[in-house]
Amino acid sequence: MSAKFGTLLGTSVVKKQIVALTGLIGVGFIIGHVAGNSLILFGPEAINGYSDMLHAVPELLWIARLILVASLVLHVYFTILVTLENRAARVDRYALQANHGETNWAKKTMIYTGLLVFFFILFHLTDFTFPDKTGPDTVLTGSEGEASYGLYGLVWNSFLSVPRSLFYILAVCCVGLHLSHGIQSLFQTIGFFHDRYTEKIRLASNVLGALVALGFSLVPIFVILRHYTFGPDV
Amino acid sequence: MSTKINLTLKVWRQKNAQTPGHFETYQARDIDTDASFLEMLDVVNASLEREGKEPIAFDHDCREGICGSCGAVVNGQAHGPERETTLCQLHMRKFRNGDTVTIEPWRAKGFPLIKDLVVDRSAFDRIIAAGGFITVRTGQAPEAHATPVPKDKADWAMDAAQCIGCGACVAACPNASAMLFVSAKVTHLNVLPQGQPEKTRRVLNMVAQMDKEGFGNCSNHYECEAACPKGISVKNIAKMNRDHLVASIAG
Amino acid sequence: MTSNGLDSKTPSGPMAEKWTRHKFDMKLVNPANKRKYTVIVVGTGLAGASASATLSELGYKVKTFCIQDSPRRAHSIAAQGGINAAKNYQNDGDSVYRLFYDTIKGGDFRSREANVHRLAEVSVNIIDQCVAQGVPFAREYGGLLDNRSFGGAQVSRTFYARGQTGQQLLLGAYSALMKEVTAGGVTLFPRREMLDLVVVDGRARGIVVRNLLTGKLESHAGDAVLLCTGGYGNVFYLSTNAKACNVTAAWRTHKKGAYFANACYTQIHPTCIPVHGDYQSKLTLMSESLRNDGRIWVPKNPEDKRPPHEIPEADRDYYLERKYPSFGNLAPRDISSRSAKEQCDAGRGVGPTRQAVYLDFRDAIERLGKDVIEARYGNLFQMYERIVDDDPYKVPMMIFPASHYAMGGLWVDYNLMSNLPGLHVLGEANFSDHGANRLGASALMQGLADGYFVIPYTLSHYLGSTKLEPVDTNHAEFKKAEEEARARIDKLLSIKGKRTVDEFHRQLGLLCWDKCGMARDEKGLKEALQEIPAIREEFWQNVTVTGAGEDFNQSLEKAGRVADFLEFAELLVTDALHREESCGGHFRVEHQTEDGEAKRDDEHFAYVGAWEFKGVDAAPELHKEPLVFEEVHLATRSYK
Numbered sequence A: 001m002s003a004k005f006g007t008l009l010g011t012s013v014v015k016k017q018i019v020a021l022t023g024l025i026g027v028g029f030i031i032g033h034v035a036g037n038s039l040i041l042f043g044p045e046a047i048n049g050y051s052d053m054l055h056a057v058p059e060l061l062w063i064a065r066l067i068l069v070a071s072l073v074l075h076v077y078f079t080i081l082v083t084l085e086n087r088a089a090r091v092d093r094y095a096l097q098a099n100h101g102e103t104n105w106a107k108k109t110m111i112y113t114g115l116l117v118f119f120f121i122l123f124h125l126t127d128f129t130f131p132d133k134t135g136p137d138t139v140l141t142g143s144e145g146e147a148s149y150g151l152y153g154l155v156w157n158s159f160l161s162v163p164r165s166l167f168y169i170l171a172v173c174c175v176g177l178h179l180s181h182g183i184q185s186l187f188q189t190i191g192f193f194h195d196r197y198t199e200k201i202r203l204a205s206n207v208l209g210a211l212v213a214l215g216f217s218l219v220p221i222f223v224i225l226r227h228y229t230f231g232p233d234v
Numbered sequence B: 001m002s003t004k005i006n007l008t009l010k011v012w013r014q015k016n017a018q019t020p021g022h023f024e025t026y027q028a029r030d031i032d033t034d035a036s037f038l039e040m041l042d043v044v045n046a047s048l049e050r051e052g053k054e055p056i057a058f059d060h061d062c063r064e065g066i067c068g069s070c071g072a073v074v075n076g077q078a079h080g081p082e083r084e085t086t087l088c089q090l091h092m093r094k095f096r097n098g099d100t101v102t103i104e105p106w107r108a109k110g111f112p113l114i115k116d117l118v119v120d121r122s123a124f125d126r127i128i129a130a131g132g133f134i135t136v137r138t139g140q141a142p143e144a145h146a147t148p149v150p151k152d153k154a155d156w157a158m159d160a161a162q163c164i165g166c167g168a169c170v171a172a173c174p175n176a177s178a179m180l181f182v183s184a185k186v187t188h189l190n191v192l193p194q195g196q197p198e199k200t201r202r203v204l205n206m207v208a209q210m211d212k213e214g215f216g217n218c219s220n221h222y223e224c225e226a227a228c229p230k231g232i233s234v235k236n237i238a239k240m241n242r243d244h245l246v247a248s249i250a251g
Numbered sequence C: 001m002t003s004n005g006l007d008s009k010t011p012s013g014p015m016a017e018k019w020t021r022h023k024f025d026m027k028l029v030n031p032a033n034k035r036k037y038t039v040i041v042v043g044t045g046l047a048g049a050s051a052s053a054t055l056s057e058l059g060y061k062v063k064t065f066c067i068q069d070s071p072r073r074a075h076s077i078a079a080q081g082g083i084n085a086a087k088n089y090q091n092d093g094d095s096v097y098r099l100f101y102d103t104i105k106g107g108d109f110r111s112r113e114a115n116v117h118r119l120a121e122v123s124v125n126i127i128d129q130c131v132a133q134g135v136p137f138a139r140e141y142g143g144l145l146d147n148r149s150f151g152g153a154q155v156s157r158t159f160y161a162r163g164q165t166g167q168q169l170l171l172g173a174y175s176a177l178m179k180e181v182t183a184g185g186v187t188l189f190p191r192r193e194m195l196d197l198v199v200v201d202g203r204a205r206g207i208v209v210r211n212l213l214t215g216k217l218e219s220h221a222g223d224a225v226l227l228c229t230g231g232y233g234n235v236f237y238l239s240t241n242a243k244a245c246n247v248t249a250a251w252r253t254h255k256k257g258a259y260f261a262n263a264c265y266t267q268i269h270p271t272c273i274p275v276h277g278d279y280q281s282k283l284t285l286m287s288e289s290l291r292n293d294g295r296i297w298v299p300k301n302p303e304d305k306r307p308p309h310e311i312p313e314a315d316r317d318y319y320l321e322r323k324y325p326s327f328g329n330l331a332p333r334d335i336s337s338r339s340a341k342e343q344c345d346a347g348r349g350v351g352p353t354r355q356a357v358y359l360d361f362r363d364a365i366e367r368l369g370k371d372v373i374e375a376r377y378g379n380l381f382q383m384y385e386r387i388v389d390d391d392p393y394k395v396p397m398m399i400f401p402a403s404h405y406a407m408g409g410l411w412v413d414y415n416l417m418s419n420l421p422g423l424h425v426l427g428e429a430n431f432s433d434h435g436a437n438r439l440g441a442s443a444l445m446q447g448l449a450d451g452y453f454v455i456p457y458t459l460s461h462y463l464g465s466t467k468l469e470p471v472d473t474n475h476a477e478f479k480k481a482e483e484e485a486r487a488r489i490d491k492l493l494s495i496k497g498k499r500t501v502d503e504f505h506r507q508l509g510l511l512c513w514d515k516c517g518m519a520r521d522e523k524g525l526k527e528a529l530q531e532i533p534a535i536r537e538e539f540w541q542n543v544t545v546t547g548a549g550e551d552f553n554q555s556l557e558k559a560g561r562v563a564d565f566l567e568f569a570e571l572l573v574t575d576a577l578h579r580e581e582s583c584g585g586h587f588r589v590e591h592q593t594e595d596g597e598a599k600r601d602d603e604h605f606a607y608v609g610a611w612e613f614k615g616v617d618a619a620p621e622l623h624k625e626p627l628v629f630e631e632v633h634l635a636t637r638s639y640k
Ligand SMILES: Cc1cc2nc3c(=O)[nH]c(=O)nc-3n(C[C@H](O)[C@H](O)[C@H](O)COP(=O)(O)OP(=O)(O)OC[C@H]3O[C@@H](n4cnc5c(N)ncnc54)[C@H](O)[C@@H]3O)c2cc1C
Pocket: C042, C043, C044, C045, C046, C047, C048, C065, C066, C067, C068, C071, C073, C074, C075, C076, C077, C078, C079, C080, C081, C082, C083, C165, C166, C192, C193, C194, C195, C228, C229, C230, C231, C240, C241, C242, C245, C246, C248, C249, C285, C404, C405, C426, C427, C428, C429, C440, C441, C442, C443, C444, C445, C447
């Protein structure tokens, strides 16, 4: 059994299916995350309440985190492996690149958008997940009594830095691009093809990718616009 | 109406796998626009031979788009710019007087180069040998009408079975993956009732052999389908992925 | 039935029982002994692939050779229309006997009855076998197999897989072959060209091949040799055959003693895309099925320069409908080809070269609508448009006959063995089943019948009843054959002349086409007999072959094949000259009825003409196998 499992892990199709399934978990998380994030637009209570809810049962949170970390590690490991194998499979490059116009930028840059997202995530965790949610970083300058605005304050403060916001926007665009191909691709990889629905899935994938990029971008844009047009106050 | 055109060809010349290759420039003069691409190469070759030079080696046989022998990457596209067309069925009227045409062989680790535009595609035969058949010995067959085959299944099998084994899918795939070729055969046999008993074994063995041959993985670029002279659909890749998933869980 | 030592070994007994009885009478080889026999199969078309697979299943050690890089690419892949079988699924009165009768009549009563009957008998097994292999034949909505009708038959018995029947049948046989490669019974040798047969003690015991990748010569010894190397239609240079089709294997075995039969029976297919210019390298067949709805015509007046759609009905000559009112545009291949030539010879040909006739769908489109025509012939119209750049929905197609199939081939007896013991010949390479004219959809049937269902029995009979001494490739005969092959290659490379191989081939082809094509006469044939040796001589003085012998060298490959065509062409013409009658694909202008129909001479020519090689510049010797008709009555073919 284990020998067979080992052999199966080595096959191209299985490797890609692991990428697809781990990617699917990521997609699920991201969609939830982008939806959760939108609560920021509704003020501190909404988002902080949401965050508290997530942290309410730590066991569940840790199980979820474990699954996410495992998925990410597997996803990254296999995508890098697969990418290296793919480069090796085309020993010599064409003088003129073969192309019939089916592949596109999103498809060709999966490894780059992916890697960027990976480093973004590391950075991102130090931004919001690890810091103290009641500390000085959560205090909005100029707010009454220097009170902590919790997670809300943390996010607000960090996006006041324009370069950081721009970096976030770049990163989430990469996520969007990654998913615009990733979502349709995963259906094909796990073997779902339907004469009618596949066209729709391809469309939905592009739309979702764009929505994810837009949805995430909304937060830093919102913070900056609010801050620099209405002043620092909430 | 046919006219005559002149072209500049940049052709990959390579004596054998051990010797490094390079591009050589030739002038193709007075090419009739009704000629096929291979006939254009014939004309160039004839003039090379008259000068005592070795002609450009390229595989070909039927010259009507069915044997799968021919193929080269023309201006960056496998089998050239026309959709669903083999190189032998590509006509010179698709080019304009004065064009420069770059001609390269299929480039893939799974297709080692033999000479000039000729590559070794025997990997495809080994993949078929790994499971691209139904085990029935001569004389064992039941009466043909004993098993009706629903028309949609029969049609799908036929769509997939049209693959001519030319290798353009590999040539065009950014990953030099052979998924389209392999999936065409797996699907052809796996959708038919006759192919059911060996369904699991077939997909596992053929994919394993494909990997052994050094082809890349499929990232769903769909360039293969666009380059395929027979319009083999990537739907077959999905079908093979599904069969493989089921086989690896159940088998 | 012996004449000059030519024994067809046809079993006795009633026609319908001959094969069954013969199968029982033949010797078997014990399963444990089969492993000890090595069978050499040259060719991986329908005949070679099916034979290799089946023999390996039975336990023989099989070595299989082909020119292409993969066995799947053999010329059989190109067959479009379909394969006949007497299944009578349509309930339209078909039967083994009717298929047998149609084939005999279609062949203009020049084939061996017993072979044809056997062919019709096993046709039904072929379909079963192919379906079990997964060949995706066309089906009806009920899931059962569909049939279509084909020229020369009044029943629907043709099984098809879109327009790619040959491809699907070959891929079926190829997959069976690859299954046996995996099982270990077959060793494949692709990119090998057979250059000679090795005969030891009067028996075929091996071959010499050139490894086309390395250029090295290799010898292979075995207990029997099966030649499945296809037809010689490329002697005409332009033909519907694939470029690698050749006569080399057959011709070399002929030079080693195998008789060549009925060389003059060549089939010219009426519906091909006409020649465009002198760069043309091959011709493309348009399926015969187009004649179901297309009408063939030429302008009545040779001076008529108007575009086709401006020519009014009154100025058109629908010559087939006029001459053959009951079959019309569906007249058999030989008849429609010849009629097209007549029109062009009379100056009424159309198109830039004036070597074409119109095939017009205007009326069919009016009657049935464009959609129906598109559904029926869409892919063919597309193919035509791609090649010719004309839209056949608007402008009539132009067609012209082209060399297509060789009914003649190496002589074999009922067991498919040539007069050289141990040498068996299958498929188009033999002369056996189609007489002077082949009906559509019957070559595929024959190739598979020979390979799947005949040779497995008859080969064991040969091996089981013959004492064979062990022979290996160190034997002097192998060395000699290798030496000869090497000398020839060296000679070709040393000439370093001025003209390319293709130029010679084209010259020879044109000559054969003019003088020994659709119509032949004594004067032309005699001229050809003068001219061919002259071309051959010039070839050996003035051909240019570049590159090295021990290397991948396509010029050299071609040169070897053309050199053999240059010898073979003389036999083709000699056979045509000697056959003072018209039958099937062989039309002698001197022998026609008043209204221009072929006139057979059963009294003097009801025989198979099998030629024995006597030297390149010597006249071959004729051996006759009389054709005895037990079952059908000789009649004049009429399609009026
Ligand atoms: C365009 C076209 C359409 C046709 N359509 C039909 C149809 O619809 N129905 C029908 O019944 N028939 C059809 N035919 C005829 C039929 O396809 C052929 O007669 C038949 O396929 C011949 O099969 P084969 O096995 O005898 O030889 P082939 O398929 O010709 O195979 C010959 C094999 O021998 C090998 N070979 C040859 N010489 C050598 C050598 N010297 N050394 C090593 N190997 C060698 C080749 O590599 C090849 O593998 C068609 C023919 C053409 C040209």
